[in-house]
Amino acid sequence: MANSFMEQMAFPKGWLGSFILKGMNIGHRKLWEGTLQGLALPEEGRILDIGCGGGGMLHRLLREYPRLAADGLDVSETSVKESRRKNRCYGSRCTIAQGEATALPYEEGRFDLAVTTDSLYWWEDLARAFSEVHRVLKPDGRFVIGLEAIDPTDTTWSSKFERMIIHAPEEIVAYLEGAGFSDVRTDMFPKTRWVNGARFIARKAGRMEAASS
Numbered sequence: 001m002a003n004s005f006m007e008q009m010a011f012p013k014g015w016l017g018s019f020i021l022k023g024m025n026i027g028h029r030k031l032w033e034g035t036l037q038g039l040a041l042p043e044e045g046r047i048l049d050i051g052c053g054g055g056g057m058l059h060r061l062l063r064e065y066p067r068l069a070a071d072g073l074d075v076s077e078t079s080v081k082e083s084r085r086k087n088r089c090y091g092s093r094c095t096i097a098q099g100e101a102t103a104l105p106y107e108e109g110r111f112d113l114a115v116t117t118d119s120l121y122w123w124e125d126l127a128r129a130f131s132e133v134h135r136v137l138k139p140d141g142r143f144v145i146g147l148e149a150i151d152p153t154d155t156t157w158s159s160k161f162e163r164m165i166i167h168a169p170e171e172i173v174a175y176l177e178g179a180g181f182s183d184v185r186t187d188m189f190p191k192t193r194w195v196n197g198a199r200f201i202a203r204k205a206g207r208m209e210a211a212s213s
């Protein structure tokens, strides 16, 4: 049975949605840490956060990398508003748009890195979304996915949401490879009280590789 308070985490709306997004900006810090751990980010690159929620991860990256530029995208109007508010201090370095993971409103080859955390349970067509991510990445660009729920047989979370789909790691890897990504890697998060799950890293082929294949 879906719970309307929990449902706000999937699709934040109105004042309650804003309140929950502020909470996630605190509660998801360990998830972001695990997702980004050890990744050498491009000092001057451009990154995309899909399903950016309250904008906390973007805020953190823009603070850590003063020459980085970032886009955030979210389907929820409330998330877009909260992300813009959180990142207003970065001016033109940060742009937030409302939109769907399956139809990214960006030109081909725009980003060095695309990242998403705890969002793709609600993406309706993973094959299409991943090929969109592949399209908007530069050659050699990376796509990083952080997820706290990766066991489809565990209904602790999925029973609380209207249409949450938990994908098994092998399924995610298969969708990534199907979209043309290579060097796909899965890192399980060490199980702690604060974070569980896994991150996935995939790479778009470089120019030379793409030309020779």
Ligand SMILES: C[S@@+](CC[C@H](N)C(=O)[O-])C[C@H]1O[C@@H](n2cnc3c(N)ncnc32)[C@H](O)[C@@H]1O
Residues within 6 Å of the ligand: 009, 010, 011, 012, 024, 025, 028, 031, 050, 051, 052, 053, 054, 056, 057, 073, 074, 075, 076, 079, 099, 100, 101, 102, 116, 117, 118, 119, 122, 123, 124
């Ligand atoms: C649980 S929140 C996670 C927010 C943020 N990534 C974080 O780690 O705090 C999920 C977010 O994904 C967004 N979302 C869900 N489905 C989406 C889709 N198909 N395209 C873009 N955003 C989506 C929701 O609106 C929500 O803001």
